[in-house]
Amino acid sequence: MANPVAEIDLDRLRHNARLVMERTGGSELLAVVKANGYGHGAVPVSRALQQAGINYLGVFSIDEATELRIGGVECEILIFERLTSRAVRKTAEESVTVNLSWFGDLDILKNAVKEGLTLPKFHLKLDTGMTRLGIPWKDAASFTERVKQETGAEPEGVYTHLSTSDEGDLAFANQQLQAFEQAIQEIREVCSPKWVHIANSGAIVNMPDSYFNMVRVGMLLYGAHPSADMIDPLKIEPVMNFKGEIVLVRPVQAGTPISYGALYRPEVDGYIGIVQVGFADGMPRPWFERGVVMMKGKRYKIAGRICMDQFMVDFGEDEPDEGETVLIWGKDGENNLPIDEISEEIGINPYTLFSGLGGQRVERVFLNE
Numbered sequence: 001m002a003n004p005v006a007e008i009d010l011d012r013l014r015h016n017a018r019l020v021m022e023r024t025g026g027s028e029l030l031a032v033v034k035a036n037g038y039g040h041g042a043v044p045v046s047r048a049l050q051q052a053g054i055n056y057l058g059v060f061s062i063d064e065a066t067e068l069r070i071g072g073v074e075c076e077i078l079i080f081e082r083l084t085s086r087a088v089r090k091t092a093e094e095s096v097t098v099n100l101s102w103f104g105d106l107d108i109l110k111n112a113v114k115e116g117l118t119l120p121k122f123h124l125k126l127d128t129g130m131t132r133l134g135i136p137w138k139d140a141a142s143f144t145e146r147v148k149q150e151t152g153a154e155p156e157g158v159y160t161h162l163s164t165s166d167e168g169d170l171a172f173a174n175q176q177l178q179a180f181e182q183a184i185q186e187i188r189e190v191c192s193p194k195w196v197h198i199a200n201s202g203a204i205v206n207m208p209d210s211y212f213n214m215v216r217v218g219m220l221l222y223g224a225h226p227s228a229d230m231i232d233p234l235k236i237e238p239v240m241n242f243k244g245e246i247v248l249v250r251p252v253q254a255g256t257p258i259s260y261g262a263l264y265r266p267e268v269d270g271y272i273g274i275v276q277v278g279f280a281d282g283m284p285r286p287w288f289e290r291g292v293v294m295m296k297g298k299r300y301k302i303a304g305r306i307c308m309d310q311f312m313v314d315f316g317e318d319e320p321d322e323g324e325t326v327l328i329w330g331k332d333g334e335n336n337l338p339i340d341e342i343s344e345e346i347g348i349n350p351y352t353l354f355s356g357l358g359g360q361r362v363e364r365v366f367l368n369e
Contacts (some may be wrong), residue, residue: 004246004283007330008040008049011368012237013221017052020204020217026215027211029199030078032059033068039282039354040222042073042239044366048077049221056217060089065096077225078123080131080158088112091120097156101125101133103143109151121123123157123195126183128176129161137179141186148191157195157214158187165210166202166226169267173203177210206231222337224350238338240354241330242275244293246313246320258312259304263286266303270316278309282357284329286346293326297334300326318351329353 009035021029032038037045046057046068059065062084065077077096079087083105087098089112098120100106110237112119124144127134135143137160148154160180165173180198185191186225197214199207204215205225219226223238252272258264266272279285283306291302293313303312313326327335329342343350 002237002247003363004277004281005243005245005325006039006097006199006357006362006364007241007367008044008364009237009241009331009367010044012223012258013040013045013239014052016221016223016234016236016239017054017217019236020215020220023216024199024211026213027199028056028214029054030056030214030216031221032058032216034058034080034218035049035355038218038222038351039357041366043068043073044364044369046073046075047071048369053303056214058339060266062090062094062096065094066090067365069094069096071337076303079123080133084110088117088120092118097121098121099125099306100135100147100155102135104212106143106147106150109147109153113151119151119153119306122153122157123159124158124187124193125262126158126180128179128183129172130161130176131162134160136292137183140183141190144190146195147362154191155187155193157197158193158198159195159214159216162198162200162203162207162210164202165200165207166205166229166334168229170206172204173207174189174344177207181233196315197299200226202226219350220348222354224343224354225352226349228340228344238330239337242282242328242357243325243330243332244275244283244311244328246322246324246326247276247310249315249320250274252325258314259288259307264304264312264314264315266314271319272303273313273315273320273326275311275313276309277328278307278311280308280359281362282353282359283350284342284346284353284356285309285340286348290345291342292337292339293328294335295324295326299337301310323366339354 196212200213303314
């Protein structure tokens with residue numbers, strides 16, 4: 001089989017988690033494993049984090065939470081999606097914590113009470129400037145009071161999401177932090193939430209004053225920074241090595257047109273390797289313009305446009321063997337090609353690149369389970 005391979009090094013994952021815990025001190029770490037663990041494999045990643053002492057996980061949907069429970073994951077799980085009646089019913093089965101993020105969510109809780117259902121634990125999400133899901137922060141205390149009076153329930157946690165914590169100008173992020181702090185102060189006159197959290201991966205690196213007693217971390221766990229604007233970056237290790245196999249080596253003369261559009265022509269006589277990975281597998285097509293792969297410690301140019309199922313590499317005068325593999329991104333022995341470098345070059349963030357590893361052809365191989 002010459003399918004693409006994503007090697008997932010779980011020791012590196014655990015290493016990154018330890019670095020985040022050391023950076024954030026006594027804050028509880030909520031590890032975000034939504035979207036199939038950012039393309040890394042949600043169940044094996046969650047199991048490894050559980051082994052490392054992580055007690056809380058974050059996913060987007062109730063179905064993602066169910067997948068983890070089926071996979072034997074016992075951590076507390078917070079789901080980020082808008083509350084639904086279906087989710088409330090399933091929480092009793094899956095023992096997960098839901099997300100109250102709009103005024104109408106109270107009606108769902110009230111209906112559940114009428115039906116005699118046990119209400120799930122919930123975190124109250126506030127909008128402090130993302131303008132996505134979230135109760136407007138100025139209404140947070142009054143809404144919390146309504147929930148308490150009309151259902152008898154109180155939020156286990158309160159949180160918000162920073163929209164610019166990974167950018168060079170932190171002025172707006174600091175405005176969000178100030179609004180959140182004021183909202184928390186007002187909420188604490190109504191109830192005493194156990195968990196308070198605002199820091200995401202960008203804030204963990206750039207905003208140490210945003211650590212409350214819980215932090216949410218996603219991208220840093222997987223070994224990439226959310227942007228190049230990191231004030232005090234962590235020495236994280238890439239968890240994924242994305243690789244492709246050379247299925248054909250062919251000699252070509254200088255000037256031979258390669259791939260769609262005939263845009264690439266080798267400067268010297270040499271060898272072209274056809275690698276069986278394409279944009280359908282998550283290979284970023286814009287990377288062809290100045291992109292490279294690595295093999296045996298050397299960088300080789302991507303030759304022409306990336307195809308749906310394959311791409312070509314100019315090995316120059318070096319003749320590779322069929323069956324050898326190239327590193328597309330990651331760190332493997334003498335080969336080191338950070339996904340951050342690719343992201344910055346093509347203007348597509350690592351979140352998109354990781355989660356774009358899709359289809360049935362990418363084989364995930366888990367190391368150091």
